[in-house]
Structures are given as structure tokens and as C-alpha cells.
Amino acid sequence: MLSIKNLSKSYKNNGKAIDNISFEIKEGDIFGFIGHNGAGKTTTIKCIVGIHDFEEGEILVNSKSIKKKPIECKKDMAYIPDNPDLYDSLTAIQYLNFIANIFNVNKKEREDLIHYYADRFEIKDSLGDMISSYSHGMKQKLAIISALIHSPKILILDEPFVGLDPKAAFTLKEIMNEFCSKGGAIFFSTHVLDVAEKICNKIAIIKGGKLITTGNTDDVKGNKSLESLFMELIENE
Numbered sequence: 001m002l003s004i005k006n007l008s009k010s011y012k013n014n015g016k017a018i019d020n021i022s023f024e025i026k027e028g029d030i031f032g033f034i035g036h037n038g039a040g041k042t043t044t045i046k047c048i049v050g051i052h053d054f055e056e057g058e059i060l061v062n063s064k065s066i067k068k069k070p071i072e073c074k075k076d077m078a079y080i081p082d083n084p085d086l087y088d089s090l091t092a093i094q095y096l097n098f099i100a101n102i103f104n105v106n107k108k109e110r111e112d113l114i115h116y117y118a119d120r121f122e123i124k125d126s127l128g129d130m131i132s133s134y135s136h137g138m139k140q141k142l143a144i145i146s147a148l149i150h151s152p153k154i155l156i157l158d159e160p161f162v163g164l165d166p167k168a169a170f171t172l173k174e175i176m177n178e179f180c181s182k183g184g185a186i187f188f189s190t191h192v193l194d195v196a197e198k199i200c201n202k203i204a205i206i207k208g209g210k211l212i213t214t215g216n217t218d219d220v221k222g223n224k225s226l227e228s229l230f231m232e233l234i235e236n237e
């Protein structure tokens with residue numbers, strides 16, 4: 001569903017942020033992207049979703065190039081940044097309808113999805129409130145619902161658990177599992193290694209813009225915990 005081949009990206013005046021990385025995400029995968037601060041996770045994600053251009057390599061979304069067919073690719077994907085920028089002067093329901101309009105989601109489908117996810121995240125009673133009155137966690141929940149409203153096939157999430165309370169984090173994990181069991185795929189960055197260890201069937205560890213390991217979680221970590229493997233790789237590579 002998502003193929004990253006020999007991706008390299010430099011920032012002006014800041015050298016190479018991503019150096020020749022490759023990995024594949026297939027239907028049903030929950031793929032965790034792990035790395036220290038400044039490793040290159042957000043840069044990779046922004047290349048995948050078409051925010052950043054890149055000078056080398058190829059990114060294919062369901063066999064379509066993000067460079068050549070950005071709109072087609074974006075219809076198949078949803079992206080939630082680490083700090084979602086929502087429209088404070090709208091109510092939550094106005095915002096969700098705005099996003100649903102952009103993706104041409106019909107009335108019945110959007111109502112069903114909004115009802116289902118707002119109920120799961122326990123913000124149904126606040127949908128009529130201004131986004132400016134929302135807490136960070138409520139904004140995060142709203143961003144997740146808005147990402148799911150066009151029934152994307154691939155979810156790209158940058159640090160999705162930051163700012164969520166334990167119950168919301170649990171609900172998000174359930175929703176991620178449901179999404180992938182219905183044929184979707186998820187790629188997400190995280191610093192929370194025990195979450196990655198529990199829910200990801202595949203992982204990649206990035207350090208200084210280079211991929212230092214990737215594969216099935218069980219194969220990559222062997223009999224170690226993900227935390228001890230991560231510490232070992234980060235210190236020794």
C-alpha cells in the first residue's frame with residue numbers, strides 16, 4: 001500500500017535529514033517508526049504525505065507516485081500531524097463537515113462516522129462547542145475523527161499518543177486495530193516504545209536520518225524488549 005524507496009531529503013543550510021531509507025507497508029500493517037529527537041521521523045512523514053519535496057527516491061501510495069499524482073495519493077491517505085492546526089473559530093461539527101465536504105463524503109456516511117467516532121472518544125456532547133474551547137487532548141481526538149471521515153486506506157500519524165489521556169490512548173489503539181483488520185494500513189511515529197511493542201507488527205528504527213533496522217517486530221527485537229534493543233542500537237550504531 002505504501003512503498004518508500006531510497007528516500008533522501010536535505011534541508012537548505014542543514015544538510016541531509018533523510019539518507020537513503022526504504023521500507024514497505026502492506027495491507028493490515030501497523031508500522032511503528034521509532035527514533036530519537038531529530039532522527040528524521042517528521043521529515044519522512046512530511047515527504048510521504050506530500051508536504052515536503054525530496055531530491056532522491058520514490059514514494060508510492062497504492063502504486064501511485066506522491067510526486068506525480070499527489071491528489072490521487074491524498075485521497076487514499078489521511079495524515080495527522082504531531083500538533084494539529086484546527087480552525088479555532090469553527091465549532092467541532094462545522095470543522096468535521098468542512099473536511100467531509102472537501103472529500104465529498106455523503107450526508108449519511110459522514111453522520112454515521114461522526115456519531116461512531118465522537119461516541120468512542122466521548123466528545124459527542126462537545127461537538128457544538130467552539131474548537132477554541134477544546135483542550136489539547138480534545139483537539140487531538142477531533143483531528144483523529146476528521147482524518148477518518150473520508151474512510152482513507154492508509155493512516156499516517158505523527159506521535160498520535162501525545163496529549164491523550166490513558167482512556168483515549170486505549171480507544172485510539174482499538175480504533176487502529178479495527179482500521180487495519182478491515183484492510184487498512186497505519187504508519188505512525190512514536191517515542192512510546194511499549195505502545196509500539198504492543199501494537200505494531202512491523203517497526204523501523206531511524207537514527208541520524210538513516211534506517212538502522214526494520215522488519216517484523218518479533219524478528220527485529222528477538223528475545224529483547226524493544227526499549228533495550230532501541231537503547232543498544234542508538235548507543236552502538
Ligand SMILES: Nc1ncnc2c1ncn2[C@@H]1O[C@H](COP(=O)(O)OP(=O)(O)OP(=O)(O)O)[C@@H](O)[C@H]1O
Pocket residue numbers: 011012014017035036037038039040041042043044
Ligand atoms: N524546516 C526545517 N529546516 C531545516 N532543518 C530541519 C527542518 N525540519 C527539520 N529539520 C532538521 O532535520 C532533522 C530531522 O528533523 P525531524 O523533525 O524530522 O526529526 P524527528 O525525528 O521528527 O524529531 P522529534 O522526535 O524531535 O519530533 C533535524 O536535524 C532537524 O533539525
